[in-house]
Amino acid sequence: MILEVLKVTKTFVLGAERLVALDGLDLCLAEGDFATVIGSNGAGKTTLLNVTAGTYRPDRGKVRLAGRDVTHWPAHRRAHLIGRVFQDPLQGTAAHMTVAENLALAAKKGRRGLSPLLSARRRRTLAETVAGLGMGLDQRLSEKVAYLSGGERQALTVLMATMTKPKLLLLDEHTAALDPANAEKVLAVTEKLVAEHRITTLMVTHRMDQALQVGNRLIMMHKGRIVLDLDAEKKRGLKVEDLVELFRRVGVCDDALLLGQGLAVG
């Protein structure tokens, strides 16, 4: 197993209110799994990613990565095993550094010596890598990332998160802030890179069509638990309407969620 989340509970206290974000959640991902996660707001999707990445520590339960207990590892230590892409394209890159510098930082993940960040040879290798995105970024290596569009920036972030072949890739609604055309492009890049490096992936999305379109597993969360876990076979041929029906059957009927799909699909 690449990822094992075992009986994890995480509660947030907001003033007098207690919010149970994860309620004894269990999740295992085998090597090569590409699981999509859907659920209404407050279902605990992002908390699941944060507990996995080490942003938060669970109140109870364990997190194991590639066979190692990482429950008490800080985020930067787990980062050697994990690639992560956030929703906000601004969050995954350093805006005032060049495309090449950003890529070099990612390529040298964890290594921080006094050798130059960019050598001529490294630049050539990075140019080849970034050319694979097919967005012409190899011609813009010396441009600051701030001048890139949201789609280009997010594609670059996906590349940066995958280029060191991490054990696990966490995607947190990483196409939600993009227009439909760019979202499609970034998703295609993601699928290509994940397949190329055979990276186990956990992708949170708010769009049911996207959750059905990609990956070999579909997970539905509700109130801090997994209420539905479909494998590739059960997922195949499923339509958004079928998914909505399945949700109703497991007792999840969230107007906001269904309304959101209406907008996204229609």
Added chain:
Amino acid sequence: MLLGAAEQGLLYGLMALGVYLSFRVLAFPDLSVDGTFPLGAAVAGMLILRGVNPFLAALAGGGAGLLAGALTGILATRLRIPGLLAGVLTMIMLYSLNLRIMGRPNLSLLGKPSVLSGLAQVLSVPRGYGTLVASGIFCTASAVLLLLFLHTELGGAMRASGQNPDLVRTLGVNPHNLQILGLSISNGLVAFSGALVSQYSGFADVGMGVGTIVAGLASVIVGEILLRPRSLLGAILAVVMGSVVYRLAISVALRYGAALGFTASDLRLLTALVVLGALAAPALRAALKGESP
């Protein structure tokens, strides 16, 4: 007057490079420089009075600054004290410490060996230009070293940490460590600058650090306005140039300001107004265009 401004601009330029590192690279407005500037002068001054080589004394002053900067970094990260307050705390602690190091508020270094005149002698620079050349060598060497450092893996990670700590974390580096190291280097430069300035002016004074942060920011901002740098090299050149222009402006103001009714004591007010204007410019421009803040 021009010569003196250039000499001072280069010597204070080291301080401005330190402020650039904390303020622009780390995005951390570090007030401890008001304490580390005289710290460098105090440590170097005491060592010179005890007969230590003035260059080694200046290096020791810079070393003291490294430690003080690391302290600010640890306060701000490990102890989670807000950045501005962490700087103020270090600055206040250093005020007492500087008095203790010197044993009195003021040390005279007149007639003592100075690394500036020493270097000029070694290089046999024509009379009158020795200090300028020596200042230029120190400033250039520091600028080149800083520039090289910012282009290393470690320096690159440090730049990224100022812009996006989350990114650095996802890359497997603890941004807190980078911040501590960066503040350390920044205050090392500032203290080294203080040590050189005290040898230049012939005294070390416990009050010589007041307003260092504002003068440093003014140099950084003036340089940016004049050069509009797009690369790191440009940014570093701009800082040094900003420092020289700032010192020149001050000597002009001191010389001719009296005619307009200004006195030397108005200097800090004027400097602060320059910095205020530059920092407020984006907001003012937006307001003029009718955008709400």
